Amino acid sequence: MKYLTRQEWYGALVAVLVLGVLLSIASPYFLNSRNLSNILVQASVVALLAGGQTFVILTGGVDLAVGALTALAGAMAGYMMVKLGIDPYLAILAAFAIGAGVGLFNGYLVAFVGIPSFIVTLGGLTLWRGLAFDATGGFDMSGMPEPFPFIGYGELFGLIPMPIVVMVLFYVSMSFVLSSTKLGRYVYAIGSNEMGARQVGINIRWYKLGVYVVSGLCCALAALVLIGRMDSSSGKMAQMFELDAIAAVILGGTSLFGGRGSIIGSLLGAILITMIRNGMNLLEISQFKQMMAIGAVVIIAVWIDVIRRKRLLRK
């Protein structure tokens, strides 16, 4: 029990359970397997983005361009398949190449040139979305070829929706990377004490570059799931997803100041945000109040993070 309460993601777990109980009481439609599976499917795209974002935030950075990069990778893949008739698997490769390429670009500017990640990715937010519109002529593509309908709406063994399968596999491998590889361990070291990490001989530039590439690849994966789910692609998609992704990471107990946090927390955070939206939809709460609620939740989560950090520093 003590092990559990000491985890950074403990708060998120409690929040998910409490909200789940409240929503089950409030709406007769909340607690059934169909709705719970819906929530996980709806959470999948944000969860994938939050997974990559976790790496960036753990190093003390932030990636504001994940929504725009998702749109770029998705719109390009869709354009290649539907308009140009390119083989879907080549388009998938291209999407990952775009994700990795933009990640390299961001990482180079942050780690080697020394521009704050906030600025690089704030510029990227409009740069990559603009490129997504420009490269596809601003047109929507629809009718994605296989395997996209399967990725978006298929079910493994006719039971588990594919977006959930992708999300679970992703989180299993990401938690392995974070706990058992050099990249994972150095990410924590860089985030908690960058100077110290440099002094013990960690080549922090390369590892910092690495986290942006991870985030870029996650955007590409999220884009592929998203265009499968929408059966269409456009430069407009994934608007403001960076907010949901960052919120999921913070709600999951990862510190915005870097160095502390967990990947499982981000998964719980993504589920929590989706549950809030799902609950508000079922309770028929209007769009404007939903926007206000999500914004307030983000501020409260950061507030809690700041208080926790002050307590830690005092100890």
Next chain:
Amino acid sequence: MNIKHVVSRLAVALISVSLMSVAHAELTIAYITNGNTNEGWTLINGGAKEAGKKAGVKFIELAAEKGELSKQLAIVEDMITRKVDAIAIAPVDSAGISPAVNRALAAGIPVVAVDTNVTGSKITSYVATDNIKAANVQGEWAAGQIKDGDKVIYITGDLGQSTGQERKKGFVDALKAKRPHAKIIEVSTTWDQTQAQNGVESSLRANSDVKLIACAWDGGALGAVAAMKGAGIKPGEIKLAGFDGSPGGLDMMKQGWQQANAAQMLAKIGAVGVETAIAAAKKQKVEARIDTGAFLVLPSNVDKFAKDSGVAQFMKVK
């Protein structure tokens, strides 16, 4: 106040909300909008809400935040879970919403598209202005105002949607039929007023001899007026043809900026959309395509139209 207190109060509040919703056993209709909050959509949504109230059904109104397709998909899925009796929806994207709409139809929930069609689904009904016909009216009027070979700016809507495509086609076809050599300068937007303003500003800078501006919606006309004001052009120097018959559009006409407006019966679109959804929920037979009609508003009939359509209540210029 401790946390237990807060939680128990919240629980009581939530329980009473849920009991209230369970107490009504009548039909439940979900009206899902695309999240646009301009005047035109306020009228459509107002008409829909009014029709829901009049019919005495349980009326749920939800909107796709920021016009984000994935959010609208999630809302449709949540409404299937909510087991509503019918869905009236204004799609964010004609094709993109179709997977979720197909799921609703498969679950036995009739789906009525409001204002914008759904492609790739066999929806129950599509209620909207026939955009091509209405834009034809706009194009014919424009043709009567210019000489062959004159320059015309056309501000498009989102060409990724059927609404945007049809309005452009209707206008261009009707204009070209009478004035085959008219030069159409296209300003592309995604229903964004600022894009329209910026586009018209640069088009006017490059072409000082533009005779007429036509828009796919009245928000575009607002952008065009702002651009003309900035360029020092006086009302009426360049003719302006609006589309929608929205309060803002008719205000512009009363101020002398707009000379014609292909008006949609906005409140009627929402109302008929919801009425059709209710009829479908009652298993009545409904038409697959319902045209709510269009009307060419001119300075001579603007007051009467504003009063009859209910637009007058939103207008600033009386």
